[in-house]
Amino acid sequence: MGKLNDSASPHLRGNASVTRIMLCVILALLPAAITGCLNYGRHAALVLLVTVSAAVLFDFFSGLVFKRINCVKDMSAAVTGLLLGMCLPPDFPLWKAAIGSFLAIVAVKQAFGGIGKNIANPAAAAWIMLLLVFHKDMTTWRIPMTETIVSSAQPLSGSVGYWDLLFGSTAGNIGETCAAGLILGGIFLCLCGITSPAAPVGFLGSFALLSWIGGFDVPEQLLTGAVMIGAFFFANDYTTTPLTKSGKFLFGTGCGVLTFLIRHYGGFSDGTLIAVAAMNLFTPMLDRLTAPVPFGAVRKKKTKKSKKQETAAA
Amino acid sequence: MKRLNGIHLPVKKRTEDKQITPLPLPKTVRIPMLMHSGSPCVPIVSAGDHVDVGQLIGRAEASDAVPVHSSVSGTVRRIIRYELPSGQTVPCAEIETCETQLLADTCIPPVINTKQDLIDAARESGCVGLGGDGSLTFQKLSTNHPVQMLIVNGAECETRLSADGRLMLEAPEQIIGGIELVTKLLKIRETRIGVRRNRPAAIQQLLNAAANSRNITVCPLPSDYPQGAEKVLIFHTAGIAVPDGQTPEELGILVLNVSTLAFLYQYSQTGIPLVERVVTVDGDAVTKPCNLRVPIGTPVTDLLDYAACEPDRIHQLLCGGEMMGECITFRASVVKTQNGLIASNTVKTYEESACIRCGRCMNACPLSLMPVSLDKAYQQRDVNQLKALRVDLCMNCGCCTYVCTAKRPLAETIQSAKALLA
Secondary structure, eight states: OOOOOOOOSOOOOOSOOHHHHHHHHHHHHHHHHHHHHHHHOHHHHHHHHHHHHHHHHHHHHHHHHHTOSSTTTTOHHHHHHHHHHHTSOTTOOHHHHHHHHHIIIIIIIGGGTSTTTOSSOHHHHHHHHHHHHSHHHHTOEEOTTSOOEEOSOHHHHOOOOHHHHHHTOSSSOTTTSOHHHHHHHHHHHHHTTSSOTHHHHHHHHHHHHHHHHTTOOHHHHHHSTTHHHHHHTGGGOTTTSOSSHHHHHHHHHHHHHHHHHHHHHSSSSOOHHHHHHHHHTTHHHHHHHTOOOOTTOOOOOOOHHHHHHHHHHO | OOOOOOBOOOOOOTTTTOOEEEOOOOSEEEEESOOSSSOOOEEOOOTTOEEOBTOEEEEOOSTTOOOEEOSSSEEEEEEEEEEOTTSOEEEEEEEEEOSSOOBOTTOOOOOOOSHHHHHHHHHHTTOBOTTTTOOBHHHHHTOSSOOOEEEEEEOOOSSSOOHHHHHHHHOHHHHHHHHHHHHHHHTOOEEEEEEETTOHHHHHHHHHHTTTOTTEEEEEEOSSBOOSSHHHHHHHHHOOOOOTTOOGGGGTEEEEEHHHHHHHHHHHHHOOOSOEEEEEEESTTOSSOEEEEEETTOBHHHHHHHTTOOGGGOSEEEESOTTTOEEEOTTOBOOTTOOEEEEESOOOOOOOOOOOOOOHHHHHOTTOOOHHHHHHHHHTTOHHHHHHTTGGGOOOOOHHHHHOTTOOOHHHHHHHHHHHHO
């Protein structure tokens, strides 16, 4: 008779794990990423390869430097790299893409304490930094299957149909143009129970409503830029969005409103990721506002009597 | 009606169709003097004394204790120290059994005509909450508040356990008998029995047995875990949320387990105190899972032998179910509150990583607490934040730990956090 294990209850665990979740997210991103690579050719694939591998490498080395376990194994760096790469133009210089991964992993994620502790979405924050530093490269796109360079933002290009917007045969960032793939991936994650539909519903709902009030072409507004990837992936990031369903909905709504404002009244052609990063800062506040009331907890309500007593005492 | 959160556990009821069988008489039994929540009893036998089944061996001197009776006929070998899973040591009577098992002459059916008679009987019988919590039944019955409703706990929501489930199938009339006894003397108008929806046969048996009794309803509960927790059970059967700071008794609600009621009924008929109980024996190390009726104090190794389970292969032994059970050793005996004995040959260890704020623990918590925030507050030893997050309400059901994707031992952390406040 050997020595028996002595541990605290429960003695049974579910099989969900961080790695499994991250793999599902990568799977959900793949349709849009692959379509992007097919549409924009070899260089687009290289950009994704560089952002993902650089992100994983930087995560590995930060793990050594900061002495953190479980850094690369959880696959979260690969997700960050993929998300960042998908939001870059197809002809983005590779070394600049690697800098983007460095900013995302080291500056935004690991410097704040590693996975689960960062305040802004690493990919979104790094994307904003790249936009400011390498503005020209970040705003030069190419019509798929051609060498035609365009520097106008996709929402303003005008002449493309909804079908093109759904399947990505328009000029734009690698992983953003195939809206159908992103919607598919987003629904897959919701059905798996990995993400909740609250944030995308708030995001797309408020954005569509504002676009409709503003007299814009609503489907076109929804299908262009980073709106879909923002609503289904960036606004559903666990770490940087609120915990509760109502918090997530408010978060998404805020993102939708900000995206609309930046797109139509701001200086940037597409401000989805700026909106997400800005809303990330509201997450602690939204968490506090929407915290659930524990079952059976008695909320101390101020009755008229106690109010009167308080004012009398004052 | 709103449903409380919970988790869906994998169905592992291998013993659900295993009839309750008596365990062959053990050679020795070791009966600890503390098998309830309260103070230990004082042993009144010494080495060499002859005892019979049902004879008083431990006197309840404190007001929060019930007496302990011998579960066998035999000779007391010695009084030893027995270590409980909590670490507390209590006196324990080691009794060697003899061939002829006789009932002590003190075992005569009690006369129960009034509420006080029932309370006294519950106390003298050594009755405790047989569902596993070990609460003192006589204390529950002696409530000064008028009881409006009796809620009967037939949830048995742990994995693997089926002792209560078998009782509902095999002896529903005893449960109904117990209900009638209690409701008559405490003048309770309404009874609700909570049984999980995925046990239709048990629900049917109870309905059949209660066909002639009025005011007994069987409430199908969700098939999630936890349903047997008092607050959850009351909410899902009666729709009443017990407010913080109040006990169910103050709201006129009495909650008793099916096995406890069946025992009270049997005691009222025979006068044999609590000397045996049904234990489910299961686990990956067990080749012959079964439901056994065993004398209290039987060494757990006897049960393992019967269930064809090699002790060498066991790496973990649990008293109770896998979610809330406690780790025990091979030296342990079957106690009054033990509804299961789970032997595992594999003990998985999990590498915990940083929380990614996935929020699954919040969605699993039946009491809508925020384990994610409690974990963080505990790491910072932030007592005020822990209080604000109502750490005191946690009932340690373990749902948060079960669902945690970062494999953090949240329930354990929350118990440490509770201790921080005390």
